[in-house]
Amino acid sequence: MEGPTVPVITFLSDYGPWDEFVGVCHAVIARRAPRARIVDLGHGIARGDVRGGALALRAALPYAPAGVHLAVVDPGVGGERRAVALRLAGDGRTLVGPDNGLLTLAAETLGGVLDAVDIGDSPECLRPISATFHGRDVFAPVAAALADGAAIDGLGEPVEAADLVTLSLPQADVDDGALTAHVLSTDVYGNVSLDAGGELAAAAGLRTGDSLLVEFDGGATAARLGRAFSDVAPGELVVYVDGRGALALALNGGSAATELGLEVDDELVLRAR
Amino acid sequence: MEGPTVPVITFLSDYGPWDEFVGVCHAVIARRAPRARIVDLGHGIARGDVRGGALALRAALPYAPAGVHLAVVDPGVGGERRAVALRLAGDGRTLVGPDNGLLTLAAETLGGVLDAVDIGDSPECLRPISATFHGRDVFAPVAAALADGAAIDGLGEPVEAADLVTLSLPQADVDDGALTAHVLSTDVYGNVSLDAGGELAAAAGLRTGDSLLVEFDGGATAARLGRAFSDVAPGELVVYVDGRGALALALNGGSAATELGLEVDDELVLRAR
């Protein structure tokens, strides 16, 4: 029961569930690429949180079929930032979005950028191009054109891959049995995701089941290195490897971020007690 | 790689992201019209906000492929209001929803109503028809039947197009270098959309870059006529043409609606300083 392959466009944004922005982008895609299937990766990124969007995109894309990957978290819309399409090495994915670092973490993970073009004035754009809704007028129509088979070279002027905007992330470190890590992101439940994975915890000599001391700006607290929330009693802290593969801190039945007053980029030191 | 054209049903409502209402309507459509593709235009209209829904629908539909356009914002469900399907002039779209003004703004924009039928007792309805969930029992099955090729005439008794409920919107006005406008809607970020577009601003002699005086009930404030948020410093007001083509008021990094205490229908006067 084979049929022709259906092109896939994944879509991630900070447009949220309240306005018609996501739906209008879907409508634009449905007109330009009626056969394409849209896979919404999520639209609940905090408004303008480019790094949060970049981390979510990097976490999600390896699970998606190769296709066109549209992402819009774009606080600089209407300003000087470029709009780009990036063709990746590896399995032939194309990323479409603003050139503000949103795409580059995923691009690195998935093979690196082969070609980049500036799509801000692409022939595929809907005109007049509004100053505030490039999702509709620039990114969605270009993504749809790519899914419909358009060649990336025809969509705009080449950009040097080395000139793309990248994000600088904090760097976790192991020293003398202590893991120094930083808050990369927090989710709506107050779970705190760090810039270290299970292998760095192991390198620091931390083992599942260990009782840990977690030092942070403002204090220190006990936690257990576990596998899931259920490894600690309600009200207790667990350090575990989260769904993104990152070491994370959670409070069973509460918000670790609120309880410890943690924010993005805060530093934590974890060691066995 | 051509195939048969896939019928499109767009769907807009105030059902929100929390309950199963949207999903059940999708399920009903998937049974009655398995080939149809549903394009969600958004389900975050404020509960019962018919005008907000009508404005969002008018803004979104021109970007959608011609098809069946389902919309449900229905505070009068279970009461006397009619349920209708409207066949439009132009490119053959059909609108389905309550006859409370939700559909008529879009209908006018897209060519006007050719035929209207009362679908409240359509043979396509799921029975027993609940008194509170006509999205599932009336609107979704009728929309699915239309997408599946059913003729509109078979779906109910004819209604005179002139008898359809319409919305009365405020009317912006230019006089002596001043633009008198009104709040049509506000979005979740507190951006305030007015009943005037860029052409009325031009008619009032306002030019991009101008410093404006904005008078409203309760005071007056300065703003700049710009293209995007980034045209003003954080904490400053910008007047710009928003994604819907409407003149809008935004506070860079804040909520203009909260800051100025603006609500729907409030009057504003804008003039150059």
Place this chain on the structure above:
Amino acid sequence: MEGPTVPVITFLSDYGPWDEFVGVCHAVIARRAPRARIVDLGHGIARGDVRGGALALRAALPYAPAGVHLAVVDPGVGGERRAVALRLAGDGRTLVGPDNGLLTLAAETLGGVLDAVDIGDSPECLRPISATFHGRDVFAPVAAALADGAAIDGLGEPVEAADLVTLSLPQADVDDGALTAHVLSTDVYGNVSLDAGGELAAAAGLRTGDSLLVEFDGGATAARLGRAFSDVAPGELVVYVDGRGALALALNGGSAATELGLEVDDELVLRAR
């Protein structure tokens, strides 16, 4: 214009609209079963509210085409609870999710369980299986495999249907003209759904239009037995049959749950005045 039947996967969860969890599950399904159509039944179940999810699933599934029905409300993820796939009698549906009672209400309504298998270590799982995101690593890939035609027997070890976890719900009762019922769930608007339908109200002698006395822990109040919100004035209470077929209590223009301080499992006594 017939084509091959498209397999349907419905999906309900408590993942919410903010994170990328729903989108990643969609991505996993799109890779494993590119032809399957996903019908989201809703992802706004309160976090970890297994009973709320079970009630929503039971309400929604009868409207959905027979297919694979994925549901994830899984507070015990990473712990001892089983992951299961259930083949139902009747029209050949398969349910996939945690064995915590989430699936069993719907299974009973739709024909009962023919076969059950433990899919926690299925060959279809994505490995390594994370301890906290079985939606991605266990449930979605197994649901996709089933939609793609995989036989349920190959997906894991058989489980006795009688050993599946079930929910115990409160039981409404009629005695001497009084209906004793309990709060099954409340929705985001504060409407309160009870464990009784219209037939029990009739058995208690309550008729549409009747003025009712509603007794609850903490007081008693008047309400009207109506068909829709519009049957009472703003600020008044209406008892009606909601979209799920359950007797429900709503405050026109407000939240009945908040006004009466009602929570899940609270007992109410309704009688004619």
